[in-house]
Amino acid sequence: MTLMAAKFTPEVLLSAPRRSPGLPNPSGKLALYTVSSYSFEDHKKTSQIRVLDVSSGESSPLIEEPGASEPVWIGEDEVLYLKAGEHGNTSLVVRQLGSAEASSSYEAGSVKAPISEVIVKALPNGTVAFACSATTNPHGELHNPEVEKEPHSSAKVYTSLFVRHWDTWGSKNSSSIFYGALEKKDGKYSLKDNKLTNALAGTGLSSPVPPFGGSGDFDISSSGLVFVAKDPKLDAAIYTKTDLYFIPLETFTETNPPSPRIVKTPGLEGYSNSPVFSNSGRKVAFTRMRSNQYESDKPRLLIVPDIADPETTEEFYATKDGDGGWDTRPESVLWSHDDATLYVTAEDRGRTLIFELPSTPSKATSIPTPIKTPEGSVNSFHLIANPSTTSQAKDHLFVTSTSLIDNSNYAITHPASGTYSVVSSASKQGKSFGLSRGSIDSITFRGAGGDYDVHALVVRPSSYSPEKRYPLCMLIHGGPQGAWQDSWSTRWNPAVFAEQGYVVVCPNPTGSTGYGMALEDGIKGDWGGRPYNDLVKCFEYVAENLPEVDVNRAVALGASYGGYMINWIQGHPLGRKFKALVCHDGVFSTLNQWSTEELFFPIHDFEGTIYDNRAGYEKWDPARFVNEWATPQLIIHSELDYRLPVTEGLAAFNVLQAKKVPSKLLMFPDENHWVLKHENSLVWHREVLAWINKYSGIEEEQQKGLTDGVGQLKV
Template sequence: MTLTQKFTPEALLSAPRRSPAIPNCDGTLALYTVSTYSFEEHKRSSQIRLLKIGAGQSNVVVDDTAASEPVWIGSGEFIYLKGGENGTTNIVHVGDIVSPKPKTTQIASVNGAISNVKVTHLANNTLAFVASALATPEGKLYNGETAQKPLSSAKVYTSLFARHWDSWNTENVSSLWYSTLVKADGKWSLSAELINALAGTGLSSPVPPFGGTGDFDISTSGLVFVAKDPELDPAIYTKTNLYYIPLSSFTETSPPAPTMVQTPGLEGYSNSPVFSHSGKKVAFTRMKSNQYESDKTRLLVVPDISDLSKPAQEFYATEDGKGGWDSRPDSILWSLNDSELFVTAEQTGANVIFKLPSSPSEADKLPESVRSIDSGSVADIKILSTNTNTTTTTTTTNPTSSSSSETRLFVTSSSLIDNSCYSIANPSAGTFSTVSSASKQGKTFGLHRRSVSDITFKGAGDYDVHALVMKPSDFDSKKKYPLAFLIHGGPQGAWADSWSTRWNPAVFAEQGYVVVAPNPTGSTGYGMALQNGIKGSWGGRPYEDLEKCFEYIEKEMGYVDTERAVALGASYGGYMINWIQGHPLGRKFKALVCHDGVFSTLNQWSSEELFFPIHDFSGTIYDNREEYEKWDPARFLNEWATPQLIIHSELDYRLPVTEGLAAFNVLQAKKIDSKLLVYPDENHWVLKPENSLVWHREVLGWINKYSGVEEEQKRMAGQQVNLADRTQDKAE
């Protein structure tokens, strides 16, 4: 791509996007994918690349937009998936990848769209192979291209969950399929057709709409997976259980029935099951509440997966059931000798790694955070073999030397100025080294760490609130800059020191704003008290926290011109924009931007995951209508007065497009400057590059118009033209 000297939306959206890197068993090489969109050619390209960890250099091994999901099957060979004709998926083998021309061979063609591949070694030249794909009601592999099409477009439902996220639900459900890959005469092949592990069970995994490889794991002993509880309505309850299917050969034509792992007192989401290296134990997370999607996750372990007569053991369990660790563990990794666990969790605006013993009985103190990167947030962790000799610069925070038996981690991370970084962390020695970073792109555009800072201020009560701050790359402390006030969604979410291609603070900062991104009541990563404080107080404590933030900026940040402030938010952030519009804080802003926001809380039952409003508004709308009405932005329409841009998408089934239309209609009827941007082909997020570019242009054009940045840009452009003319005159 052609780089410019300014970090623009075009630069953001056309920058290469790297996946987490997966090291091989030797720890010498890693595979990752990278995709790039060209606005000149209006198409996306993708590659599978090979990273030489010791040298920090990479090269292309597969250049094909249809290729995805590289998976190691040996230290120097891997397989990947490639979309085929008529809805098929090809499994392709790449061997001897360090050679100048690696040999590529198609080893199987599956009659359907498979994804989320996992493999594990069973014996010499035999691998267990598991993938996910849709299954028909009869338990057969579904192929959307060749399936008979109905003559009518009508949809008939007799139960909840008619639609979910951006799709109308059908009779076909996600399932897990297994077989083996066998090597004979130097060639790999799929030993038999894929077998549906969940046929006839009434269970579905991975769990839609975002379930993937984190919903299941495999070992030589079998398969563990999470699935919605079939006895409860999935629209009303969050409960997902962990199940185990013993498989000795992964060729069983009639798999054993799944056995559920017992977790007394914990009835919510189960996530992230991971087998120990021995295959005997399984670590996973589970929530307590069965109607709170953002409840605190508890870390658990199954001591012996072959004996499920006893319940799983919880780490840091307390008699009151609250749990002794006030964090929400996410992904899990076993150490090389299975004696320790490494887990990721949010902490103060970042995602970090924690280390703890792998047995709850030995976890007598809270987990220690592990230094793994300079700054930013961890996106993925993998075990790295101790054979690696890296030549990159190492930062040491603990003088203790490491031994060859210690577990090292291969870490994928990002930050507000770096969209991808690969590094090696040695938790025991307290060292880390950067292997490969994409930060050179940020540096090309002038992005640097000194542009990023944070503030802490008192919230509505006796608690602190944290906010991230990003300044323009050419920041001058003697000048004053308009404020871009960003409000995150969720509401149980948070702004973090991590990269985003949808809401990237640097894009706003480079327009000439100081960006402040507060994490008020309801935010994750600051303890459950702050997070849970939003229940029954959607427009209460969070709004007051935002008022306190604005007051802090006025008093303490003299380089910010709050007279030229703008505010933007999406999802719950969009709700808050509409709430602010009807309250005094709304008069502090020159313009507002509401993306997929809530117009009226009385419409929350047009959503799909009904457990969400049931929890946050303390009951159903027919049992507790007063709570829904109390925090309804539509109650305050008479106060709406600030110019506002409304953005909504027609495939957003979480917040239907009518929420955006209603807000726009009110603004127009009241003769308030307003604009409506609608996407017929996007969901709750704007993901397509061309659509995203329009999003950025409309959003930036809107806020720049009312903040005065547009006039500044015109004036600067005029000065540059005049300077160029004078330079030309002198030359002549």
């Protein structure tokens, strides 16, 4: 399902079908995925669950019922999925492949509340363990907002921190993990006793961890359940500490689960993430950070050799100084069939790659190297080799990836041979969008510190000619501990800007991830220092080394920390180099950082609290330099952005207006830190492109008919 287009416009970007990561069945012959599309003509979103034939690359619709979601395999040709019903109820539905008749689908159970994040695992007794997440009330019972009585007052009263998080005000409800068992009788599965048990009831623990926690926060096996949860003894707004816990379960029908046992990791007290059982169900691999107040600290890869003894853990590449010998950030983990090898994803110079290493820390004596995967970045991977095979050389991985030109790619990767084969590309590897790898490039230049390099991705128009000149579009990423990657985005897609007629440069300056911890950590206490100077160096490098780029018509855009940097640039000499600026959800004043929700963020990045180190906040405050603001600027902010309240955008806009600097405010009352709704996103793109095109001169060229429709000057 692809969308053909002669020009990659915002409408094409936003209406193109969006595929979920592929989920292969045990043999790897078939793969499940969901796909959704949006019609700007009908103003409606449609979705379906499809099944892919891996050998042919052809797919067909499997389930097109409204409310159907989260398909998982419970056998070679049986699919379990959730179906939202009336009054907030959820049905567990099983579909048998190979038949289009209605009798091939049946309800295996029902839950009187919304549930999500389904994980299933076959057990030795022939049943299938089932786990999911759901919201619970203070009594540990399933919470169903559709049947809850509305209070007579809307007042909210708080006596502790974390009154709101991301885009939601705090409540007494919490997230929890529920489990049950699926039995098969007379050829059909059913949820035993039609009952799910709250694994965390009465523990004071909550998992998955909001706001972005999901199925990656827990896993199940024949040994039981592992999950990560915030330390209830610490204030979640000030500390990042999440621990790994284990609950032994044999049948997943236990009505009174044992108390969770904490996994001990001496010296590591930060985020715990990505727990994954080995195939034997005895070992667990996971990651954990050292600092309990640094959300972007380096994750360390660890293993629990025997989950029956959760107090014994081993760290990979451990060093005496505690810094760790592998200077990267391991994320997702996958075990080989024989449990002798780990496959681990990590960022590496603008890509997310898969690394291969022994599953025993003592045998991991050399720094791992990435295996061969398609161009772009990996966002999901699964093992599909024959389970009876004991040789690691037989492992094959079903990999889902994206790139700057391709919004969804499924491939089979063969670690032993260092090869891969593409199974299916939603956009025919960019061709459906008129995009190609020939438009993608990168540059490397010396950073402002003089002892490190800075890498930047470069995207040129599909109609690019080296004989012509194009205005510069510099995109500044958020985080600040983040990076531009060779991956797809429906919010900040460099190709959309390039197709307007820009050469787009996406620098990864000080603070960026994927280039070693020294560069990432270098931003601490230096928000407007080295990162800003790296961007100055980037601008100078482009001006001196890319003759096709017209820096006299340059524009710059950024969101979140990138928005902060736009406001910082506005008050400094680099701001006069740009014809126009765009600030999305940016920081107006660092003195307002304590109006955010996760206070550990400013405490770390500004080296203390605002009352202990006010000077550290004042030093990098963009509001100190508003007297220099002079470049036309578009301000974008949303009312549900509790990370950076809307007043930050209003303050910046008010200053620009009062100073008579050309400016515009775009506000979304129903969006958070991101603009996610299709219609809102289309307005966002139209306003942003109109703003920069006006000041870069592209709009005038288009109006005069001097361009070919994408801002490229005719010859």
